[in-house]
Amino acid sequence: MLKKLKEKYDPEFGMGDHMFNDLALSRDLLYEHRSRLPEGSPQRNLSVMVLQRSHWPFASRKKDVDLPLWMQSALAAYVEFYKSKHQGRKLDWDHSIGTATLKSRFSSATKDLTVSLYQAVVLLLFNESVELGYKQIMEATRMDEGELKRTLQSLACANKKVLRKQPVGKDVNETDVFYFNSEFTDPRAKVHINSIQAKETPEESTRTQSHIDSDRKHYLDAAIVRIMKAKKELTYEQLKTQTIEAVKNHFVPEVSVIKLRIAGLVEQEYLRRDEHDMNRYIYVA
Known part of the structure; x- marks a missing residue:
């Protein structure tokens, strides 16, 4: 594949070597990490890609999201494993490009929701509460305001409304209250919910x-x-x-x-x- 890219499109596509190397090394590391975990451990569901910032077009983030404690524990275990292999290196997590699959029980059926990690963090809050106000969600996640509004909009205002909000509307406001939509239906067992991307300034x-x-x-x-x-x-x-x-x-x-x-x-x-x-x-x- 790299040879074809270099020959047909870009002779200077040397950066691709580093990118594919990162992906291959990440797969090997993840396989070894999982092999050290007990059978049936929930941490075996964790998937991590370790990418060198200099080779990938990802900007560093000043603010991210507070993950649930059990997620933090899984990441901490991976960091400990990684540092045992690579002393002196530092891992900076970028949750904005993370994804998750949630098993969600609706009145009609149980669905597997494929969502962004931000969407997952918000949805998991409704395991503990029937309803949550915008400010409560902000306090629990400490997400960037614009990111949180886009995330809630994708869950409660787009085509696949797995959350309901009051008052009903296309925009998210600080006074809105959100509820898990138990009446959500979809013909597919696996449902992908799109994120709403920020507009470029x-x-x-x-x-x-x-x-x-x-x-x-x-x-x-x-x-x-x-x-x-x-x-x-x-x-x-x-x-x-x-x-x-x-x-x-x-x-x-x-x-x-x-x-x-x-x-x-x-x-x-x-x-x-x-x-x-x-x-x-x-x-x-």
């Missing part, structure tokens, strides 16, 4: 575009250097055409950006202009 959009532009500049630089190393010298038009061809499966660059990247590489002394033809570039070994 203008600042986040600008930051994302900045990262994309930066990555593309490095990608263009690498492509131009590879071409010139192979060809030794080319005219500007030849180099421009071959650069576009080299990166077309990745993105379509603007000609003005290619021109700037060539000028930057001349300044960094990867290339130089021909003394007799300023429109011809020569590779500097």
